[in-house]
Amino acid sequence: MAEKEQIWKRTEYExxxxxxxxxAPVIRQQSVRVASYTQALFxxxxxxxxxxxxxxxAERMQGQYADLAYKCGMYHQLGKALVPPxxxxxxxxxxxxxxxxxxxxxxxxxxxxASLQERGNRAKERRKGELIEQxxxxxxxxxxxxxxxxxxxxxxxxxxxxxxNTTNISPIAQIVGMAKELDRLASETKSExxxxxxxxxxxxxxxxxxxxxxIEVLKAARPKCRAIYNKYIHYTLTIPKTIPLVExxxxxxxxxxxxxxxxxxxxxVAAYEAIPWFGGILGRPGExxxxxxxxxxxxxRKMVEDVSRYFLYEAADTVLRIENCKLKIQSVVLQxxxxxxxxxxxxxxxxxxxxxxxxPRDKLLLTIPAxxxxxxxxxxxxxxxxxxxxxxxxVLDGYDPAVHGEKLPAETLKAMGFVYLRLDPxxxxxxxxxNAMNRLRQDGFILLGGGADTHDILGxxxxxxxxYMSGTLSGVVVSDxxxxxxxxxxxx
Numbered sequence: 001m002a003e004k005e006q007i008w009k010r011t012e013y014e015x016x017x018x019x020x021x022x023x024a025p026v027i028r029q030q031s032v033r034v035a036s037y038t039q040a041l042f043x044x045x046x047x048x049x050x051x052x053x054x055x056x057x058a059e060r061m062q063g064q065y066a067d068l069a070y071k072c073g074m075y076h077q078l079g080k081a082l083v084p085p086x087x088x089x090x091x092x093x094x095x096x097x098x099x100x101x102x103x104x105x106x107x108x109x110x111x112x113x114a115s116l117q118e119r120g121n122r123a124k125e126r127r128k129g130e131l132i133e134q135x136x137x138x139x140x141x142x143x144x145x146x147x148x149x150x151x152x153x154x155x156x157x158x159x160x161x162x163x164x165n166t167t168n169i170s171p172i173a174q175i176v177g178m179a180k181e182l183d184r185l186a187s188e189t190k191s192e193x194x195x196x197x198x199x200x201x202x203x204x205x206x207x208x209x210x211x212x213x214x215i216e217v218l219k220a221a222r223p224k225c226r227a228i229y230n231k232y233i234h235y236t237l238t239i240p241k242t243i244p245l246v247e248x249x250x251x252x253x254x255x256x257x258x259x260x261x262x263x264x265x266x267x268x269v270a271a272y273e274a275i276p277w278f279g280g281i282l283g284r285p286g287e288x289x290x291x292x293x294x295x296x297x298x299x300x301r302k303m304v305e306d307v308s309r310y311f312l313y314e315a316a317d318t319v320l321r322i323e324n325c326k327l328k329i330q331s332v333v334l335q336x337x338x339x340x341x342x343x344x345x346x347x348x349x350x351x352x353x354x355x356x357x358x359x360p361r362d363k364l365l366l367t368i369p370a371x372x373x374x375x376x377x378x379x380x381x382x383x384x385x386x387x388x389x390x391x392x393x394x395v396l397d398g399y400d401p402a403v404h405g406e407k408l409p410a411e412t413l414k415a416m417g418f419v420y421l422r423l424d425p426x427x428x429x430x431x432x433x434x435n436a437m438n439r440l441r442q443d444g445f446i447l448l449g450g451g452a453d454t455h456d457i458l459g460x461x462x463x464x465x466x467x468y469m470s471g472t473l474s475g476v477v478v479s480d481x482x483x484x485x486x487x488x489x490x491x492x
Contacts, residue, residue, distance in 0.1 A: 013112070013116065014116075015116065016075065016113075019078050020074075022081030023080055023081050023088060024080075024358070025355070026358050027077055027088050027089065029358075030180075030183060030184075030187075031073070033183045033187075033232045034073045034076065034176065034180045035070045035072075035073035035074040036232070037178075037179035037180075037182055037183060038069050038072060038175055038176050038179040039066055039067075039070040039073065040221050040225055041175045041178060041217055041218065042061075042065070042066060042172070042175055043063060043221075043224075044217050044220050044221035045171070045175060045214070046062060046066075047220075048217055050214065050217050051171025054167070059139060060142075060171065060172065065139075068144075072143055072144050072147035072172055073147070073179055073180075075109075075113060075148065076151050076176045076180065077105065077109065077148075078148060079104070079105035079108035079111075079148060080109070082105070082112060083102075083104075083105065083108075088102075103152075103160050103161060104161070106148060106160065106161045107149055107161050109148030109149065110133065110145045110146075110148045110149035111132070112148075113144050113145055113148055114134065114141070114145055115133075117138075117141050117144075133145075143170070146173045147170070147173050147176045149161070149173070150162075150164060150170050153173065153177070154208070154209045154210075155174075155207065155209060155210055155211050156207075156208045156209070158209075159209075166211070169211075174211055178210060178214060178218065181209075182199070182202060182218075182225065185197070186229055188324075195226060199225075202215065203215055203218070203219070253278065254276065254277060254278045254307065254311075255276075255277055255314065256274045256276055256311060256314050256315060257275050257477040257478065258272040258273065258274055258275070258478050258479070258480060258482075258483045259273045259470050259474060259475060259476070259478075260474045260475035260478075261448070261468035261470040262452075262470075262475075263462075264462050265455075265458055265459045265462040267474065267475075269329070269474075269475070270328075270329070270330050270467070271330050271331045271332065272318075272332050272483055273332075273333045273334075273335065273450075274311070274315045274333065274335065275290070276290065276291040276311050276335060276337075277289070278290070278291070278293075291337055295339055298339065304337055304340055304343060305340075305343055307337065308340040309349060311334060311336070312334070312353055313353065313356075313357075314480075315332050315364060316354075316356075316357040316364055317357065318332055318483065319331075319332050319357070320357050320358075321480065321484055322363070322483075322484070323360075325484060325488065327488070328487075328491060329487060330468070331363050331393075332364055332365070333366075333395060333448065333470075334367065336366045336367050338368070338369050341368055341372060341376075341380060342380060344383075347387065350390070350392055361393060362393055364393065365393045365420060366394055367394075367395045367422075368384065368394045368396060368397060369398055370396050370397060370398045370399040370400065370404050373396060373404075374403075374404045374407045381416075384416065385417060388416060388417030388418065389417055393420065395420040395421070395448060396408075396413065396418050396420065396421045396422070397422045397450075398422065398424045399421050399422065399424065400424045400426075401436045403424075410440060413445070414443065414444070419445060419446055420445070420447075420448060421440060421445050421446070421448070422447070422448040422450055423436075423447070423449075428457050428460060428461070429460055433464075434463075434464050437465060437466075441465050446467050447465060447466045448467060448468060448469070448470075449468070449469030449470070449471075450471060452469040452470060452471030453471045453473060454473065455473065457471070457473075458473045
């Protein structure tokens with residue numbers, strides 16, 4: 001842990017927004033959803049007089065504070081901005097020391113929001129040292145502080161940081177805690193109806209984790225919470241609408257289909273190949289064409305950049321769905337338009353893509369033809385190498401050692417940064433090809449296979465060590481919704 005902390009420098013935040021953007025993207029996304037759930041539960045709680053049986057509760061549990069409740073949900077994890085990103089998301093392999101660092105975000109959060117609530121030069125100077133909370137009687141300030149500190153406390157006293165129990169936990173903190181857990185369960189549960197299972201899990205914890213009276217609030221607010229889940233389902237089990245092009249519409253003129261890629265001759269699905277399609281063919285409604293048939297038109301009309309961006313975001317959306325459903329799919333391999341690599345640098349767009357979609361870069365692979373790389377001019381070669389240096393995973397597609405080996409030997413490919421190769425299918429079922437694949441694997445390359453259209457080819461590719469293979473025998477093409485559904489069914 002000390003080694004990680006040496007390369008991370010704690011930021012002195014001056015505003016709420018600065019601190020919020022110090023959170024990892026996945027935490028910010030979660031906080032937006034929790035804020036909406038918190039507001040819905042708070043309004044319902046006020047209507048049912050939840051938490052109003054004490055003087056303090058009666059003062060705070062009022063409908064006039066609905067917008068404040070949203071802010072309580074939004075900033076309840078603000079204390080995580082004070083630790084390195086690797087400690088902001090709980091993982092089961094945390095050591096005891098790392099668990100303590102993580103759990104400290106509750107008390108740190110209270111101190112941070114208390115310091116940010118103060119304005120002026122004296123407060124700014126105090127924030128440079130150890131955070132100290134100034135007392136206040138301001139109800140909104142107190143509610144946000146309590147939300148930060150107490151939202152992980154449990155009704156039976158089993159939570160943290162202070163093992164508070166029953167009515168010793170602030171009503172707003174109880175609500176924020178339930179909103180956070182509802183979101184977590186609904187986001188992570190593998191099910192055809194994760195929301196329903198999440199609600200049932202919370203109800204089963206009545207009297208232990210949760211105040212029974214708050215469970216009744218949840219039941220009454222269930223329709224509103226379901227609407228929020230449906231609204232933000234783009235951040236959980238379906239696509240985030242990161243750009244206007246990525247919209248599921250019946251009349252949309254293009255999209256992606258996904259063919260399973262298997263890891264062995266038994267057909268174990270390990271990845272999916274994303275295949276672009278284009279519709280809107282004059283006189284042939286319902287028919288589609290592939291990218292190769294339309295690439296010349298896209299180049300002529302200068303549409304390559306926009307269309308490529310569309311497919312990249314759609315594929316990244318699917319990867320995000322796979323990640324949020326916690327499926328055992330290793331990657332999505334997107335068939336890129338070859339003309340994309342003749343554009344000027346798109347590195348800024350890639351960086352924005354992975355900022356919009358917080359997915360591991362090695363989960364999204366992009367094909368690039370071996371002919372294009374072998375015959376690239378200096379500018380294009382430098383562009384390709386720059387992508388590879390910046391973590392863009394490119395699959396050298398259609399590689400033939402006899403044809404491309406002189407210009408692109410293994411040493412050159414490794415120096416450029418290539419890791420993934422897919423050999424030309426016309427080379428299959430030959431001893432010299434099997435020998436070449438074995439040498440490439442020993443050199444550290446990951447081999448993909450295409451054209452697995454017969455049992456002989458599929459078995460041969462598996463025997464030659466291809467990591468995953470696609471073809472008619474690997475499975476039929478499906479939509480992204482079918483990909484998720486089929487994967488959930490397989491992993492049950």
